Structure formats: C-alpha cells, structure tokens
Amino acid sequence: MKRILADLNETLGARGSLIVSKDGLLIAAVVAHVPVERLAAMGAAILSDVKRSLEKAGMAEFTQCEVAAEQGKVILVAAGPTYLLVLTGPRIEIGAGSMEISSAARQVARAAELATA
Numbered sequence: 796m797k798r799i800l801a802d803l804n805e806t807l808g809a810r811g812s813l814i815v816s817k818d819g820l821l822i823a824a825v826v827a828h829v830p831v832e833r834l835a836a837m838g839a840a841i842l843s844d845v846k847r848s849l850e851k852a853g854m855a856e857f858t859q860c861e862v863a864a865e866q867g868k869v870i871l872v873a874a875g876p877t878y879l880l881v882l883t884g885p886r887i888e889i890g891a892g893s894m895e896i897s898s899a900a901r902q903v904a905r906a907a908e909l910a911t912a
Contacts, residue, residue, distance in 0.1 A: 796906050800825040803899040810867060813880045815839060822907075824879060827880065832905060834869075838880040842871055859893075861894050872896055875904030 800812040804825055811826025811834075819839030824831045846857050859872045870881040879900045 796823040796903060797825055798813065798901045799899050799906070803881065805887060806895050807881070807883065810882045810884055812882065813838070814874065814877050814907075815880055816877055817842070826882065834880065835856070838869065838871055838878065842878060845871075859896075870896060872900040873904075875902040875907045877903060877907050879903050888911070 796814055800814065800823060803809065803812050811824065811829060811831075813824040813826060813835055815835045815838055816822060817839070819836045821831055821835040824835075824888065826834070841860070841862060845860050849855070849857055857873055859870070861871075862869045865885060867885050868881075868883045868887070870883065872879045872881070879896070881896055886908060889891040
C-alpha cells in the first residue's frame with residue numbers, strides 16, 4: 796500500500812498521504828514532517844462530521860471531501876473499508892489530480908478487500 800501512496804505523492808506533488816480505517820487507526824502512511832497519528836485522527840473526525848451531515852441531509856454515502864486552509868488542503872476519499880487522506884500544499888489545485896486520487900483510492904480499496912478476505 797505504501798507504493799500506492801508514494802506514487803500518488805509523486806504524481807501530485809502532495810506533502811503526504813495516508814490510508815486510515817474508518818475509526819481513525821493508521822494503516823499506512825507516506826508523509827514527512829507531520830505527526831501521522833494526529834493527522835489520521837483529524838481525518839476520522841472530519842469524516843465523522845461529514846457523514847453525519849450527509850445523513851441528516853438525506854444524501855448518499857460519503858465519497859470525497861476537501862478541507863482547505865492557508866497552509867494547504869486535506870482531501871478525504873472513500874476507499875472501500877478504509878479512506879485515503881491526501882495532504883497538499885496551498886498552491887496545488889486538485890481538479891486534474893482528482894483522477895489520480897480516485898485511481899489510488901480504488902487501488903487501496905482493492906488491496907484492503909484482499910487483505911480482509
């Protein structure tokens with residue numbers, strides 16, 4: 796799984812990426828200079844709030860969300876029984892990169908399903 800993350804980071808120029816369980820447990824990470832456990836927990840908290848809001852709005856299941864800050868973006872993407880968290884810098888536009896992120900999320904979902912089979 797780390798190869799998927801490393802390839803994604805290189806393609807996007809991302810600061811890092813993680814695979815995290817729905818309850819916030821870190822599965823794999825390729826991130827430099829960031830406390831990954833804290834980032835995984837933050838992602839789980841964001842995911843929980845977004846899913847709760849989607850349910851209240853009667854919307855379908857979570858697929859992706861992006862949170863932007865001055866220092867960069869956190870992108871969360873559903874990946875089977877896990878989710879993919881991508882950390883970018885402030886100048887990276889994800890429009891064109893979303894195809895790569897979606898592809899990585901599908902690869903992670905397949906790998907996670909094989910691991911639990």
